[in-house]
Amino acid sequence: MSQPPRSSSYTEYHPRWYRPRVSTWWWMGRWSYLKFILREISSVFVAWFIMELLMLIHALSSGQGAFPQQAYREFLIWLRNPVVVFLNVASLFFVVFHAVTWFNLAAAAMVVRVKGKKIPGVLIAGSNYAAWIVVTAILAWALLRA
């Protein structure tokens, strides 16, 4: 018995693929598509936040010598730059948007069963929100008492 050819090269009888061209702006057509892309873009703002966090750690760490606070003070002044403030407000919007949409869809993504019974989605989303509140409270407490 002969084996079919392994390569996908063209043969006389090969059908043409039907692949209609999708516009680059396909996600602008519907709110749910736009929401999907906005969620995806939120990752860029997460990377921006990490960059700022590393700058803060560097500013705190490089404070040696006669004026240890100098780098930290300069960093705080840089954070008051209108462009940086705008980027941070946008980042806050995107990370909160990402968190809320993720918690809401977690119920659909995670099907948890206890003794064969499916746990209602509201409970899964609710536990995510509860965890968010607890983590926020712990971090806020640690920073505000510092």
Next chain:
Amino acid sequence: MAALAIPVLLFLLFLAFPLGWIGAPSFERLHDLVRMPIVRLGLFVLCFFSLFHWAHRFRYTLYDGLQIKHLNHLIFPFCYGGALLGSVVAGYLLWNFH
């Protein structure tokens, strides 16, 4: 995890403290807080997972949103190389923090 921790850190550290909405912690207190090994470990884990989260998501955003999957040989090293570089920088800064 990033979704849980980042909003409050971003709001306090990069908006509320520098803009004076809430009194910023002094250099010494913040410095002492970051110097704690558990805090440094937590910050490293946050940086590592957030950067790889970015790499993965950004890669697929470029594929799906802009349909440029044919540039994979550029996008892949840019995303994962960037995440790796950022993690190394985070590790170096936090390991040598004193």
